[in-house]
Amino acid sequence: MKANQLAPHLRVPLITKFEESVLDHIGNTPLVRIANIVKKDLGNKEIQIYAKAEWTNPGGSVKARPALRMVRDGIAAGKLGRGKELIDSTSGNTGIAYALIGKIMGFKVNLVLPTNVCKQRKGMMASQYSANLILSEAIESSDGAIRLCKKIYSENPDKYFMPDQYNNPSNWMAHRDTTAKEIWEQTQGRVTHFLAGIGTSGTLMGTTRGLKGINPGVKAYAIEPAEPLHGIEGLKHMDTSIVPGIYDPTVYDEKISVKTEEAYRMVSRLEEEEGLLVGTSAGAAMVGAMKLAHTIEKGVIVIIFPDSCEECVVAHGEF
Amino acid sequence: MAITVRVPTPLQKVTGGKGEVSAVGSTIREIFADMEKNHPGLKERIYSEDGELRRFINIYINEEDIRFLESEDSKVKDGDVISIIPAIAGGTH
Structure with a gap:
């Protein structure tokens, strides 16, 4: 139904455009x-x-762009579907973007990140956007998170979709x-x-x-x-x-x-x-x-x- | 008094590839001075030109950040583990 059909007596439509999210x-x-x-x-x-x-x-950063593209391409390729969870390593911004996207689209997000990511970012991911945080050793920095994420994924590959932002062409695309x-x-x-x-x-x-x-x-x-x-x-x-x-x-x-x-x-x-x-x-x-x-x-x-x-x-x- | 110091990968070039080294001292300042003797080059990487600990370098005694203790005058005792942890940045091997 077109917007002006909802209010035919008005000269301008009540709603000109519906935003999806x-x-x-x-x-x-x-x-x-x-x-x-x-x-x-x-x-x-x-x-x-x-x-x-x-x-x-x-989501507050440039990472919203690649995160959304990687998720959409993952869905299109059948890698992220009903019952599957997303997992990836992040030093902060990509994690926030994944968490936001997961909340809107309705899939669970698991983020592997070093312990010393600042508490505001952890709070954005976990408290506001409901992601599950898995913490890796601070001293190993983001490479430690990469290694831990790969380990968790390899132990249960059917459970997760791992976009792998470091190796996924959808990131740069x-x-x-x-x-x-x-x-x-x-x-x-x-x-x-x-x-x-x-x-x-x-x-x-x-x-x-x-x-x-x-x-x-x-x-x-x-x-x-x-x-x-x-x-x-x-x-x-x-x-x-x-x-x-x-x-x-x-x-x-x-x-x-x-x-x-x-x-x-x-x-x-x-x-x-x-x-x-x-x-x-x-x-x-x-x-x-x-x-x-x-x-x-x-x-x-x-x-x-x-x-x-x-x-x-x-x-x-x-x- | 020997204390264990955990060294992040980007600093291991000066510790001969070791992720953990021993150092002697009763405060963080003394520990780093001792480390510099055995591993020259460490100090210039974690201190700025004006002699301050670089802003992105966090030092922990066990689980405590020394900024919430007595900074470099924080006391250490036998069995403590000191960790040098850079702020979140791109990783290393």
């Missing part, structure tokens, strides 16, 4: 111009920097099909450089493939922690980590290293000078963009701000 609002995030820091540090250089405000996704297109449209085809941090590497792999597919001249850069021991949440130092199966270093042009303290300082600057309260990985992306900006004469640089996690930033290290 909050999941329909994943993607199409704003592109925010970072103007003040650029002007202060680069003067009149012909450089613009824009950031994708990924924390505006339902989500970005090729959504993030890249949005960036192209929002910059009206003016984007010249794209940068993203590497964790699973899905954002960088997919968005780069999407952008280069439209314009091969777009340059892409991986933001990587400068040291193996670092505090840039969600990012991996590839040379000393379990390398994700979806990671392909030939996809992008160059790597830019960022120290944890540089990222922290930039998080503070983004708050004070741009009014943006973002997570450490967003700080790292902005540091990378500024390092790149100093080496080029002009360009339109687009970066990803994966999350905000206000509490974690404000009280960092206390959880």
Whole structure:
């Protein structure tokens, strides 16, 4: 029944559009111009920097995109159906996204994560979105969660659907099909450089493939922690980590290293000078963009701000 | 007094690949000073240039975070296990 049939005496329909759920609002995030820091540090250089405000996704992070795609592709392939439970390892954001999606779609979500994931994130997953948390040893970081998750899955493979975000092509395809297109449209085809941090590497792999597919001249850069021991949440130092199966270093042009303290300082600057309260990985992306900006004469640089996690930033290290 | 210190994988380069080492001292500060003698390079990785413990490095005595005790002056005793745990980030082998 059409909306205006419900109220034929009204000239405008009572309801113009029915939304299915909050999941329909994943993607199409704003592109925010970072103007003040650029002007202060680069003067009149012909450089613009824009950031994708990924924390505006339902679930609060960029991970809503790959999580939804992996779940939908899993359902389409018959891997996630009636009675099956989802299990995967996560250092936070993907877990929150899975938990939200599971709650809406009606399947149970099990998340394997290191004990020292901050309590706000654990609370989002378990208390608000009803996921079951399985904690791995903090000292083994996210690689310990990966190993424990694989062990639990292999002991009972018929019970679970394990998307395996580190090795699932649906992860990067989500970005090729959504993030890249949005960036192209929002910059009206003016984007010249794209940068993203590497964790699973899905954002960088997919968005780069999407952008280069439209314009091969777009340059892409991986933001990587400068040291193996670092505090840039969600990012991996590839040379000393379990390398994700979806990671392909030939996809992008160059790597830019960022120290944890540089990222922290930039998080503070983004708050004070741009009014943006973002997570450490967003700080790292902005540091990378500024390092790149100093080496080029002009360009339109687009970066990803994966999350905000206000509490974690404000009280960092206390959880 | 020998104390066991658990070392995360990214730091094991300086401990010769060992995930656990012994160190001597009665406070966290003394333990780290002793570790630096036997495993040079450890200190520069966990302390910032201004001599502060880096923000993302969490130190535990057994299950207690030293930030909720007496920081680096926290006392340790025989049998305690100290863990050096970086904030959540990408993992390591």
